[in-house]
Amino acid sequence: MIKMNHCELEEVTHHINDKISTLKRLLELRAVAKDPDKRGMLLKIEQEVTCINDLLDRFERYVVQQRDLLKHLKALEDFFHEDELDAHHMKDNVPPHMPKRGQHSNPHGGEQVAVQSRQPDAPSAPQVTEPPRKAQRNQIKEMEIITVPEFDNIPPYMKGRVTYDQLNTTVESINKAVAAKYKILHQSVKTLNNASRSLQQRFKDQETKETKGQFFIVEQDIKEFTQLKVDKRFVSMLNMLRHCQRFREVRGRRQTMAGALRELIKSPLLVAAIFISGIGGTFQYGFNISVLNSPSFFIKELVNSTCQQRYGRSLEPWQLSLIWSFIVSVYSIGGLAGTLYAGRVAGVYGRKTTLLMNNILAVCGGVLMLLSKTAGSFEMIMVARVLYGVNAGVGLTVHTMYILECAPKRLRGMVGVSVASFASMGKFTGQLLGISEVFGAEDRWIWLLSFSGAAGLLQLLTLPFLPESPRYLLLEKADKHSCETALLKLWGREKDPRPEVEEMLAEHAALKGVRIHSLMNLLMDQSVRWQLLTLIVTFVTVQLCGINAVTAGIAKQNLRYAALGTGLCEVSTSIFCGLIIEHTGKRVLLFRGYLFMAATLLLLTLTLYLQDFVSWMPYCSMVLIFMYIFFFSTGPAAVTAPLPGEIFTQSYKPPAFMVAYVLNWTGLFLVGMLFPLIVEHLDYFCFLIFFIFCFFSGVFVWFHVPETKNKTVLEISEDFKRMHQKRRNSLQSKLGSIHINDIQITTSTKF
Incomplete structure (x- = not known):
């Protein structure tokens, strides 16, 4: 039998009473919950209790974070206190500048002089002269650190906000670049890897008569071996170092227009290769884009008369327009088909063999065009346009690959511009031969359409000699x-x-x-992601920048002469671009061309809007159109076409050219189909769409595309990696840093 004392009995009683009261409250709450009026209030209370619970959890986590941050700040305070003590010690004990070996600093702050100390009363000991040490072979000379008196003597206007430490940090970085450069130069070729061999050859090519026997670096070496930014601040530091006589500057010899031309003329077979490959390459592409403008009336008449003879009735206007649109657009379909297999065929059979076989298509198309009127068959014109399209698609791809691979590195830019120049010449030739005084008459238009066959035959006969x-x-x-x-x-x-x-x-x-990569490899490989994005942006913008539609604001009665004028302007400016590209650089021409084109499109939209109010405004529109063509031909048109062959390695070139020219043909087809509808609904405001493409492409090139002038494919690939690796590292460092924004530190000083 269990005995319980009085206290234990009271505790049991209290416990039972508590349980009974709890059950009563639960029953009351249950009754309240059944009441619809009070149930909503209980739900609100439940939500508020949950929110308070979450806030308490967040507050607890925040307290833990602040406690950790406080520990970190205390550690930083101790660290900074130690640094402060060290700095005070250095300030009190370190001299203004360290004297050179064997010298003593002049206390009066003048020049450093050598002093030989001597005791007057002691007998003079015999002086032992050490033999002069031989200069070490391959010893690299470094720039001396700037002393405090030298820094103080720099004029304030030259010094600006640059500090003593920043200037000497620049000196150390330059010394680092010099040491890295000449370490590679002094090594044997056999001990170097492929990348270092390429650098060594580049360093040897930099040497001139003025720099022979001297230690020197160029801007590219500073970017290669240091983290310095070659900007206005860096140039001002160089001026200060020059003032302190730490170095002298030798202006490098930039490749001039005349020098590039002289070097090109010394290679007559290369000049012949440019013309022969161009005639059967991009010339065909440009010619067949513009050639149908003049004989359109005669082709429609042939279509109508053929249907009249076959079916005994004329076509309706919409039927005739449909057939005509198909004749025009089937060229783009053929070009797209030719582009899809051009890269693979060129990789298997070679560039030259592919171009030779491609000319057979042009000759067959020319024969079909020549016989179409006699046979009374407009279907022959359609088939010929398909053959011309396939020929142009293959020629556009393989001509670019062939001519870039034949050109030396120093002339690659000038030779690459010939791709765009021949396309412009093809457009202008189609417009010129299409006037009524030449081949634009009723009895001669079939000769105009068969001209591409003659160009293909010319290349077929001459290309075997290359x-x-x-x-x-x-x-x-x-x-x-x-x-x-x-x-x-x-x-x-x-x-x-x-x-x-x-x-x-x-x-x-x-x-x-590494084998030739497929299209899927190109799309999935992360190492060439930025090259692929560059390709997509530039080739999409070339077609969607408005160059094929920029004459929409010209009156119809002036359109014929304006087309000839714009064609001649495009040819002349593309040739001019070929002369300046080696001097200016391709990246500069590309982003400058896009940004100026964007500005011109804005002004053109404004002048077209004001044509109804100001009588002389159409002349301003014409001037802006020629300016637009000038900026296009001297920038995007000249640089974009050879771009895949410059930024991709050999294994990626076939799929890269495929992607580039698929985008080119698709854009050409979309502009031809959609631009009339856009003009119908937006009128002259349609140029604002082209403005968006031009502006954002210019910004993209400015931030994401490196310079390719006088560089190998491997160097360009490394520049792409280095450019975007820096941005990635900068972003990671920003994310990894500690930002204290919500803490205010107040210090008070009592006297």
Whole structure:
């Protein structure tokens, strides 16, 4: 029998009473919950209690974070206190500048002089003269640190806000670049990897008569080996270092227009290759874009008369327009088909063989055009347009690959512009031959349409005298002897092809065992993501920048002469661009062209709006159109076409050209189909759409595309990686830093 005392009994009683009261409250709450009026209030109370619980949890986490932050701040305070003590010690004990070895600092702050101390009463000991030490071989000279008196003597207008430490940090960075450069130069070629060999060859090419035997660096070396930004601040620091006589500046010899032309003329077979490949390449593309404008009336008449003879009735206007639209647009479909297989065929059979076989399509198309009127068959014109499209699609891709791979690195920009120049010449030739005084008459228009066959026949007869692409022979056929033979033929015996062969071999070694990539490999490979984005942005904008529709604001009675004028302007400016591109640089021409085109489109929209109010405003519109064509031809038109061959390695070139020209043909087709509808609904405000494309493409090139002038494909690829790696590292450092924004520190001082 269990005995319980009085206290325990009271505790049990209280516990039972508490439970009973709790049950009563629960029953009361249950009754309240059944009441619809009070149930909503209970739900609100429940939500508020939940919110309070969440706030308490967040407050608890915040307290823990603040406690950790407080510990971190205390550690920083101790660290800064130690640094402050060290700084005070250095301030009290370190002299204004460290004297050189064997010298003592002049206390009066003048020049540093050598002082030989001597005791007057002691006998003079015999002086031991050490033999002069031999200068170490391959010893690299460094720039001396700026002393405090030297820094104080720099004029304030030159010094600006630059501090003593910042200037000496720049000196150390320059010394680092010099040491890294000459370490590579002093090494044997056999001990270097492929990237270092390429750098060593570049350093040797930089040397001139003025720099021979001297230690020197150029802007590209500073970007290569340091984190310095070559901006206005850096230039001002160089001026200060020059004032302190730490270095002297030798102006490098930039490749001038005349020098590039002289170098090109020394290679007559290369000049012949430019013209022969261009006639059967992009010339065909441009010619067939513009050639249908003049004989459109005669072709429609042939279509109508053919249907009249076959079916005994004339076509309705909408039926005739439908057939005409198909004749025009089927060219783009053929071009797209030719682009899809051009890269693969060029990789298997070679650039030269592909161009030769491609001319058979042009000749067949010319024969069909020539017989179409006699046979009374407009279907022959359609088939011929398809053949012309396939021919242009293949020629546009393979011509660009072939001519860029034949050109030396220093002339690649000028030779690459010829791709756009021949396209412009093709457009202008189609417009010029299409006037009624030449081939634009009723009895001669079939000769105009068959002209592409004659151009293809000309290339078919002359191209066998040219060599195959040297890069194709070396990188894809592994035939070094044939590559060197082709280079000697193309560049002449005076130019040594071995440096460029070494660069090709370096690329070949980097791509050893790598086959030609497929389109899917190109789209999935992260290492070429920015090159692919550059390709997409530039080629989409070339078609959607409005160049094919910019004459929409010209009156119809002046359109014929305006087309000739704009065509001639496009040809002349593209040729002019070829002369300045090696001096200016491709990246500058590209983003400057897009931004100026965007500004011109805005002004053109304004002048077209004011034409109804101001009588002389149409002349302003015409001037702006010619300015627009000038900026287009000297920038995007000249630089974009050869871009895939410059920014992609050999294994990625076929799919890259495929993507580029698929976008080109698709854009051409969409502009031809949609632009009339856009003009119908938006009128002259349609140019604002083209403005958006031009502006954002210019900004993209400014921030994401490096310069490609005088660089190998591997160097350009490294520039892409370096450019975007810096941005990624900068972003990560910003995210990883601690920002204290919500804490206010108040200090008070009592006297």
